[in-house]
Amino acid sequence: xxxxxxxxxxxxxxxxxxxxxxxxxxxxxxxxxxxxxxxxxxxxxxxxxxxxxxxxxxxxxxxxxxxxxxxxxxxxxxxxxxxxxxxxxxxxxxxxxxxxxxxxxxxxx
Numbered sequence: 001x002x003x004x005x006x007x008x009x010x011x012x013x014x015x016x017x018x019x020x021x022x023x024x025x026x027x028x029x030x031x032x033x034x035x036x037x038x039x040x041x042x043x044x045x046x047x048x049x050x051x052x053x054x055x056x057x058x059x060x061x062x063x064x065x066x067x068x069x070x071x072x073x074x075x076x077x078x079x080x081x082x083x084x085x086x087x088x089x090x091x092x093x094x095x096x097x098x099x100x101x102x103x104x105x106x107x108x109x
Contacts, residue, residue, distance in 0.1 A: 001020055001022065001023070001100075001101055001102065001103055002018065002019070002020045002021065002022050002032070002033065002036050002101060002102045002103070003017075003018070003019055003020050003103050003105070004016065004017070004018050004036075004091060004102070004103065004104045004105065005017040005018075005105050005107065006088070006104065006105070006106045006107070007106075007107050007108075007109045008106060008107065008108050008109065009108070009109050012068075012077070012080070012081060012084075013068065013080075013081075013084040013085075013087075013088070014067065014068050014109060015065070015066065015067040015068065016040070016043075016064070016065065016066055016084070016087070017063075017064075017065045018036065018040050018063065018064040018065070019062055019063045019064075020062055021033055021062050022036070022098070022101035022102065023101070024098060024101050032094065032098045032101045032102065035090075035094050036091070036094060036102065037064075039087060039090040039091065039094075040064050040087065040091075041059070041064065043083050043084065043086070043087040044057055044059070044064065044066050046083045047066060047068075047080065047083060050076065050079060051069070051072075051076065051080075054069045054072075055067070055068065055069065056069075068080055068084075091104060092104070
């Protein structure tokens with residue numbers, strides 16, 4: 001199962017931790033893993049594109065983590081919120097279709 005931990009502060013996503021494998025199908029054929037990987041890595045690439053060195057992140061086999069900096073400008077906060085909320089919409093959609101393979105937990109910090 002893929003586990004996603006989303007930490008919020010003041011209704012904004014502050015960090016995302018994704019780990020595990022869906023085990024929906026054989027390695028290389030697992031559409032659930034592929035979908036979660038694609039959407040989370042694309043979001044991270046979008047964040048890196050405009051936040052550059054300000055974002056803390058780590059990507060390894062079966063794991064992805066990123067943390068949004070606290071001191072963003074209002075303009076950057078708006079961009080971050082669009083990307084992270086779009087990520088959440090995508091993850092919820094995957095979960096709706098493959099509930100037994102994806103677990104999403106939300107935490108207020």
